[in-house]
């Protein structure tokens with residue numbers, strides 16, 4: 375049996391080697407702490423679980439769900455969005471339910487990219503943008519995210535002939551993996567660029583609700599005219615500890631959502647209506663106090679880890695958003711060599727920056743989604759790490 379050649383286009387899974395080493399250490403009895411995955415360890419709020427139980431007991435939820443997303447979920451998403459960002463989307467044409475935002479981020483590429491079309495993708499970045507561009511026959515064009523530019527892409531550096539061939543541009547702020555944030559002024563430039571070259575901006579907004587130190591993340595749809603050239607992908611996963619529930623939504627350009635909807639109606643049949651009703655409860659009924667508690671937990675973990683890394687002699691900045699610390703490796707190391715050294719010396723798994731793209735070389739990422747005591751133990755071990763320059 376020969377799988378499709380397009381599968382050969384998917385870049386090798388860079389974490390595979392690290393996972394093998396992790397499992398080998400574990401089998402030797404080493405107490406390995408995995409700070410690789412960004413997957414909240416804390417539970418979904420109780421009122422959301424209760425809303426699911428109530429909805430699941432209602433037989434009307436047992437049939438095929440609505441293709442566009444249950445009207446109650448789309449209305450809740452629109453209301454939440456309007457309250458949060460001051461921009462009111464039409465729940466019937468400018469909101470589309472998703473089976474997790476990853477699903478929408480992948481399918482929007484199939485809705486817009488023909489073979490040979492360019493897609494502008496941040497590097498380092500969430501791998502879905504690049505992988506589905508390759509699968510669809512498109513050409514990913516790197517937008518390097520560099521520290522000296524605050525990990526924002528330099529849109530003026532994109533050659534005009536490339537921009538003219540581009541159909542989509544992916545952005546993601548607060549950013550995974552760099553933890554960088556973008557202000558409205560950057561989004562304004564991005565919208566202007568998209569208008570000039572007729573590009574659809576796909577803004578992955580998975581972390582707008584995970585921010586610290588009083589920082590409030592904007593939506594790209596707050597830029598006047600953005601809803602004609604942009605779609606924003608929101609996810610319940612990170613803000614409500616709901617990664618396992620697979621629920622999110624897209625907001626923005628009605629034309630883009632119609633195209634995405636055509637792919638989806640022919641691919642999936644929507645998310646379980648009971649989950650959509652529970653998600654509406656998460657968006658509209660989660661007490662501010664719960665949210666504050668969640669953010670305080672991550673803030674505390676962030677500070678603990680930043681402090682430990684600084685004590686180990688690493689130059690680390692505390693992120694204002696996302697669940698990640700993105701830190702430069704010490705001089706003399708590649709990302710892969712440093713990740714390996716840390717694993718061998720401390721038993722802590724940290725993914726090398728190159729797992730997120732070639733411009734991730736020289737960095738590693740730490741996820742804050744491990745339980746408090748495990749994170750504290752990892753911090754204790756990292757503090758003692760000697761990161762003297764490699765001979």
Ligand SMILES: *Cc1c(COP(=O)(O)O)cnc(C)c1O
Nearest residue numbers: 474475476500550580609611622
């Ligand atoms: C976690 C994550 C998502 C995926 O969210 P789901 O809604 O769970 O699919 C999307 N983008 C980025 C950058 C993420 O880190």
